[in-house]
Amino acid sequence: MTQAASVVSAKNLCLTYQANDAPVHALSNVDLDVKKGDFVSFIGPSGCGKTTFLRVIADLEKKTSGDISVNGMTPEDARKARAYGYVFQAPALYPWRTIEKNISLPLEIMNYAADDRRKRIAEALDLVGLTGFEKKFPWQLSGGMQQRASIARALAFDADLLLMDEPFGALDEIVRDHLNEELLKLWSRTNKTICFVTHSIPEAVYLSTKIVVMSPRPGRVTDIIDSPLPRERPLDIRETPEFLEIAHRVREGLRAGHSYEH
Ligand code: ADP
Numbered sequence: 001m002t003q004a005a006s007v008v009s010a011k012n013l014c015l016t017y018q019a020n021d022a023p024v025h026a027l028s029n030v031d032l033d034v035k036k037g038d039f040v041s042f043i044g045p046s047g048c049g050k051t052t053f054l055r056v057i058a059d060l061e062k063k064t065s066g067d068i069s070v071n072g073m074t075p076e077d078a079r080k081a082r083a084y085g086y087v088f089q090a091p092a093l094y095p096w097r098t099i100e101k102n103i104s105l106p107l108e109i110m111n112y113a114a115d116d117r118r119k120r121i122a123e124a125l126d127l128v129g130l131t132g133f134e135k136k137f138p139w140q141l142s143g144g145m146q147q148r149a150s151i152a153r154a155l156a157f158d159a160d161l162l163l164m165d166e167p168f169g170a171l172d173e174i175v176r177d178h179l180n181e182e183l184l185k186l187w188s189r190t191n192k193t194i195c196f197v198t199h200s201i202p203e204a205v206y207l208s209t210k211i212v213v214m215s216p217r218p219g220r221v222t223d224i225i226d227s228p229l230p231r232e233r234p235l236d237i238r239e240t241p242e243f244l245e246i247a248h249r250v251r252e253g254l255r256a257g258h259s260y261e262h
Pocket residue numbers: 017018019024025026044045046047048049050051052053219
């Protein structure tokens with residue numbers, strides 16, 4: 001069997017922020033290999049470097065030392081090749097632009113032709129189930145629908161890699177469950193590679209093929225779990241012993257990271 005290609009590969013990756021008082025070691029010796037088609041979740045308490053890691057992949061932040069490649073390139077070259085779509089924690093939609101105009105904005109900035117933009121917007125809205133909401137303004141949609149719109153915006157480039165920073169963190173559990181199911185369907189339909197930040201153990205276990213457990217001060221990886229769950233996952237898989245076993249291991253990893261501080 002041939003090995004799938006690495007989409008993100010980090011070796012001994014370190015990033016230290018030079019703050020005014022003392023340096024902050026946001027990432028310390030991170031080793032990680034994300035393969036094409038993986039769904040990787042990053043879980044850990046606030047301040048363990050999850051956002052920093054996504055930002056290094058996206059070339060929004062520069063490593064201090066070590067190695068990082070994205071699609072076999074430097075993050076800068078990958079960014080220029082439009083290797084990824086980025087979904088931020090808050091929907092970050094412009095209230096004065098309709099949904100289609102919000103999705104269109106990055107495409108306009110990158111000089112996509114009008115016809116191409118229309119086609120991409122229609123496809124992205126279809127993927128997130130928002131067809132028919134093109135002319136609505138963000139404030140006319142529920143929180144969950146706004147977050148779908150921001151996912152559509154990230155999908156419009158049709159990049160193979162999606163970076164998602166706690167996209168459902170602000171939503172209630174019922175909406176989150178639903179969007180988790182939808183995201184899994186979208187992932188299997190589009191065959192994308194997803195790096196997903198979350199605070200929720202059930203969300204991480206439900207969604208992921210690989211779970212990266214992190215801990216703070218210094219920000220580091222304490223456990224990497226390759227999920228034995230099948231790719232096809234009904235919501236009630238969350239009550240199976242296999243699921244609960246993985247959730248248990250994540251919890252142990254989080255606890256071990258915590259006791260390190262004391
Ligand atoms: P997480 O997303 O896991 O909550 P972050 O990656 O945002 O963590 O932050 C990791 C650590 O780096 C935290 O201690 C945070 O305060 C610090 N940090 C993040 N961004 C900066 C910055 N621009 N300058 C200084 N420190 C930062």
